[in-house]
Amino acid sequence: MITREYLRESHSLIKPYIHDTPVLTSQYWDDRSGSQIFFKCDNFQKMGAFKMRGAAHAMLRLSDKERSRGVVTHSSGNFAQAVSLAARSLGLKAYIVMPENAPEVKKNAVRGYGGEIIEVESTAQAREAKADELVQQYGATFLHPSNDLNVIIGQGTAALELMDQIPDLDEIWAPVGGGGLLAGCGLMADRFSDGTQVIGVEPYEMDDAYRSLETGVIQIDQHGYTIADGLRTFLGDINFPIIQQHIDRIERVKEGEIIEAMRLVWERMKIIIEPSAAVPIARLLSHDEAIANKRIGIIISGGNVDLQNLPFKS
Amino acid sequence: MITREYLRESHSLIKPYIHDTPVLTSQYWDDRSGSQIFFKCDNFQKMGAFKMRGAAHAMLRLSDKERSRGVVTHSSGNFAQAVSLAARSLGLKAYIVMPENAPEVKKNAVRGYGGEIIEVESTAQAREAKADELVQQYGATFLHPSNDLNVIIGQGTAALELMDQIPDLDEIWAPVGGGGLLAGCGLMADRFSDGTQVIGVEPYEMDDAYRSLETGVIQIDQHGYTIADGLRTFLGDINFPIIQQHIDRIERVKEGEIIEAMRLVWERMKIIIEPSAAVPIARLLSHDEAIANKRIGIIISGGNVDLQNLPFKS
Numbered sequence: 001m002i003t004r005e006y007l008r009e010s011h012s013l014i015k016p017y018i019h020d021t022p023v024l025t026s027q028y029w030d031d032r033s034g035s036q037i038f039f040k041c042d043n044f045q046k047m048g049a050f051k052m053r054g055a056a057h058a059m060l061r062l063s064d065k066e067r068s069r070g071v072v073t074h075s076s077g078n079f080a081q082a083v084s085l086a087a088r089s090l091g092l093k094a095y096i097v098m099p100e101n102a103p104e105v106k107k108n109a110v111r112g113y114g115g116e117i118i119e120v121e122s123t124a125q126a127r128e129a130k131a132d133e134l135v136q137q138y139g140a141t142f143l144h145p146s147n148d149l150n151v152i153i154g155q156g157t158a159a160l161e162l163m164d165q166i167p168d169l170d171e172i173w174a175p176v177g178g179g180g181l182l183a184g185c186g187l188m189a190d191r192f193s194d195g196t197q198v199i200g201v202e203p204y205e206m207d208d209a210y211r212s213l214e215t216g217v218i219q220i221d222q223h224g225y226t227i228a229d230g231l232r233t234f235l236g237d238i239n240f241p242i243i244q245q246h247i248d249r250i251e252r253v254k255e256g257e258i259i260e261a262m263r264l265v266w267e268r269m270k271i272i273i274e275p276s277a278a279v280p281i282a283r284l285l286s287h288d289e290a291i292a293n294k295r296i297g298i299i300i301s302g303g304n305v306d307l308q309n310l311p312f313k314s
Numbered sequence: 315m316i317t318r319e320y321l322r323e324s325h326s327l328i329k330p331y332i333h334d335t336p337v338l339t340s341q342y343w344d345d346r347s348g349s350q351i352f353f354k355c356d357n358f359q360k361m362g363a364f365k366m367r368g369a370a371h372a373m374l375r376l377s378d379k380e381r382s383r384g385v386v387t388h389s390s391g392n393f394a395q396a397v398s399l400a401a402r403s404l405g406l407k408a409y410i411v412m413p414e415n416a417p418e419v420k421k422n423a424v425r426g427y428g429g430e431i432i433e434v435e436s437t438a439q440a441r442e443a444k445a446d447e448l449v450q451q452y453g454a455t456f457l458h459p460s461n462d463l464n465v466i467i468g469q470g471t472a473a474l475e476l477m478d479q480i481p482d483l484d485e486i487w488a489p490v491g492g493g494g495l496l497a498g499c500g501l502m503a504d505r506f507s508d509g510t511q512v513i514g515v516e517p518y519e520m521d522d523a524y525r526s527l528e529t530g531v532i533q534i535d536q537h538g539y540t541i542a543d544g545l546r547t548f549l550g551d552i553n554f555p556i557i558q559q560h561i562d563r564i565e566r567v568k569e570g571e572i573i574e575a576m577r578l579v580w581e582r583m584k585i586i587i588e589p590s591a592a593v594p595i596a597r598l599l600s601h602d603e604a605i606a607n608k609r610i611g612i613i614i615s616g617g618n619v620d621l622q623n624l625p626f627k628s
Contacts, residue, residue, distance in 0.1 A: 022336070043584045263621065270357045270586040270617035303584035307577065307626045 002153070004191050009058055009155045012152075015277055017056040017089050021045055021158075023165045023297075028268040033284045034292035038169070041164040043273050043303025047113065049230075050158045050181055050301050051082035051145070057154025058143050059090050067092050069139040076102040077230055079145035084115025095140060097130045105306060146178025147236025156184025160192060162297045169196045170294040174282040175301050176200035176209040176250060177231035182238035185247030185299065197248040201280040203227075203258060209235050210250040213243070225310055227255055229303065230276030257282035259311045263300040274312065277301045316467070318505050324371055324464075330505040331370040331403050335359055335472075337479045337611075342582040347598045348606035350481070357587050357617030361427065363544075364472050364495060364615050365396035365459070371468025372457050373404050375573065381406050383453040386440040390416040391544055391618055393459035398429030409454060411444045419620060454529040460492025461550025470498025474506060476611045480520045483510045484608040487594040489615050490514035490523040491545035492565060497553035500560030511562040515594040517572060519542075522548050527557070541569055541625055544616065546589035571596035573625045589625065591615045 021041045029037045042050040059071060071092030073083045080096045087094035096115040098107060099122035110117055118134065120126040135142050143151060158181070159172055172189055176182045182200045189196045202209050205224030212235050213218045220234045235243065253261075262278035265271060273281075277300045284291065332616035334353045343351045356364040373385060384407030387397045394410045401408035410420060410429040412421060424431055432448065434440040472495070472516045472624050473486055486503055490496045503510045515536045516523050517536030526533045526549050534548045549557065567575075576592035579585060587595075598605065 048584060219347070266586055266621060270362060272580055272584040272586060307580060310621070310624070312621045 002187065002191075004192045007153060007156070007160065007188065010153050011036075011160055013060045014053055014056045014154060014157060016058070017046070017051055017086060017304070018162060019045055023162060024269065024271070027270050029281075029284055029291050030080075033296075034094055035294040035296050037150065037284070038166045040110075040165075040297055040299050041271065042158050043199070043271060043300050045100050045302075047078070047081045048302055048304040049078040049082065049274075050155055051078040053157050054148075054184070055082035055086040055179060055252065056141065057077065058148060058150040059092060062141060062151045070095060071143050072097065072131050072134045072138075072140045073145065073146050074098070074131050076106055076194035078304060080106070080110050082114065083143060084110050084113035088114040088154045089142045093138075093140070095134045095138070097127045097134070099127065103306075112296060115291060129218055130238075136275060137264065146180030146233070147238045148180075148284055149238055152180050152184045152239055153187065154184070154260070155181040156188040158299050159185035159188040159198070161197065163188070163192055166295070167221065168295060169193070169297045171197045171199055171293055172202055172297045172299065173283065173298040175228070175231055175276050175279040176202040177238035177276065178233045179230075179235040179243055180210060181249060181299065181301060182209075183242040187242055190246045191237035198246060199248050200243070200250040201283050202250060202252055203279060204229060204230055204254055205212070207252050209243070210252055212240060213247070213250055217245075228276040228279050230274065231279065250282055250302055251256045253279060253282035257285045260293070261285060263312050272303045272304050272305060273300055274302045277303065316505075321467060321470070321502065321505055323469050325474055327374045328367055328370045329472060331360070331400060332366055333477060334496035337476060338583065338585070340583050342578070343595075343598055347610075348561040349608045350609050352480045352609070353583075354472055354479075354611060354612045354613050355585065356394060356472050357533040357585060357591060357614050359428065359616075361392070361399045361614055362396045362618040363392040363396065363588075364469055364613065366495060366576070367471050367508075368401060368462075368465035368468035368498070369393065369396035369400040369405070369457065372462060372604035373400055373406060373463045373609070376455060376582045380455050380498055383455065384409060384477065385457050385458045386445050386448045386454045387459060388412070388445050389459050390420055392618060394420070394424050395427055398424050398427035404429040404457040405453075407454070409452070411441045411442065419594070423440065434560070435512055456505045458550065460494030460547070462494075463552055466494050466498045466553055466556065467501065468498070469480050470502040471535060472613050473499035473502040473512070474610075476508065476528065476613070477502065477506055480609070480610060482612060483507070483611045485511045485513055486611045486613065487513050487597065488613040489518040489545055489590050489593040491542075491590065492547040493523060493549040493557055495613065495615060496523075496561060497556040501556055504560045505584065512560060513560055513562050514557070514564040516545060516564060516566055517566055517593060518566045521564075521566050523557070524566055526554060527561070527564055537564075541572055542590040542593050544588065545593065565597055567593060567600075571599045575599060577626050584618060586617045587614055588616045588619050591617065
């Protein structure tokens with residue numbers, strides 16, 4: 001049983017290592033949706049994404065002995081940067097397993113935060129084998145980007161902060177990729193709200209979480225291509241039961257809606273969000289009447305984009 | 315004599331029509347500069363730029379009779395949108411003289427805010443003649459984008475708010491184009507601070523304000539091309555004496571520094587700023603020791619960019 005006290009302590013533990021990110025509102029989105037929309041801006045989080053929360057929390061829950069041996073993860077995305085920066089902040093060694101064909105810009109970001117990159121072939125087997133090897137070699141602790149209870153709780157602090165900042169939300173919307181953020185939000189809403197519903201949003205092209213909830217079995221097949229690169233991953237056996245228990249439902253959006261939502265946020269709100277962060281916002285473009293007349297919090301998950309490769313077309 | 319009371323009243327008058335924009339800080343820029351930098355985010359202002367302040371203020375100081383006859387301006391930039399939106403908010407008619415070759419996206423923005431566009435040839439004579447004609451025809455009041463005392467005071471409320479939010483600033487930096495914002499900031503710092511210096515920053519390629527201060531005569535020749543499109547204009551006889559009296563000095567930055575500063579703000583702060591807004595921030599890239607160990611407020615003047623035409627190169 002994860003108590004409210006434990007969760008509050010989790011937030012207190014990570015606070016010195018994260019930003020208490022602001023909540024923004026927008027007349028445009030309020031008018032368009034007929035609801036009050038509160039954007040929890042973790043694009044302003046350290047290293048540019050909510051992943052910093054889970055990485056820092058997981059490390060802070062390690063024993064001194066574990067900390068002295070460092071941490072290992074495999075990721076080519078925001079979690080790699082989060083583990084690198086959190087490890088540096090806490091004085092730990094971080095081993096980051098990355099595919100050898102990962103973009104140089106992502107490798108440089110990890111190196112910039114002090115992570116040690118170990119390159120492997122671009123297959124799931126290769127990266128898992130290498131991570132296991134590093135765990136064996138250094139006695140380091142493996143941190144999974146989304147299927148780890150302390151990572152999940154850390155990510156959930158985004159929702160906890162949001163509920164502290166904006167009381168009485170009817171709903172909280174978050175993107176679903178590996179499921180860590182969504183599970184964390186569900187857990188926090190269950191423990192700290194009076195009936196706030198948590199809704200996951202994912203691309204139709206990558207609706208494994210939707211199908212997992214429908215079937216009751218984790219789906220690990222991808223049937224399309226989504227621009228939301230942070231969401232190209234599957235649920236895990238630790239976060240799936242939490243999602244089943246605490247998430248109201250999962251909604252899906254189209255690729256064109258994701259790009260349009262991203263463009264509208266850039267143009268109207270003047271803030272930079274990444275494609276994965278645009279996924280829940282894209283739901284505001286639907287004409288679903290269920291969206292109106294509510295107080296809705298949306299987690300903006302990150303703002304790391306490649307400015308040389310933007311999806312906007314004239 | 316413009317009293318403190320008049321200026322406070324100006325701010326109170328426009329408050330219902332503008333956003334009280336946030337002040338952001340950034341570890342990156344603090345580390346890089348050795349100073350504490352406070353960014354006054356008027357890119358989050360209504361219609362995306364500080365120009366809303368001056369337009370609203372100038373209209374609010376009109377008599378009922380004047381208001382009933384509407385307002386005229388000539389601009390193809392942010393001031394055209396500001397006058398259109400402020401006029402709609404106050405129930406006035408707005409006539410916007412624009413060059414016939416102005417980008418369709420800018421015309422659409424003006425129409426979207428309810429302004430009536432009158433197209434003319436793309437020459438200074440043509441737009442001034444047409445504006446005069448509209449003033450005669452409708453008895454409308456002409457509002458100059460930068461050389462009008464009530465516009466200047468309105469723009470200055472950005473600095474007044476900033477000083478209310480962040481006390482004891484050593485310096486306030488603002489971009490210089492037509493000089494309205496800079497003059498307004500100088501006036502406010504003179505009336506409401508204990509020695510806060512106001513510094514204008516402009517591109518080397520368009521350093522008419524620098525040369526105007528050096529020579530004591532308004533310079534109206536342009537010798538280069540700047541990406542900071544909002545600054546491609548000259549000082550006027552109303553704002554120049556205020557600038558001479560209340561501005562400490564004008565610093566200049568290079569085109570490459572402007573683009574680099576814009577990119578760094580997008581990447582590190584995750585906020586969208588336009589090239590003109592990057593001009594004072596570009597000064598932080600210099601290695602001038604005069605920048606260190608201070609509390610510096612920087613006015614981020616706007617965030618209106620064409621996402622299909624960004625200056626970032628790989």
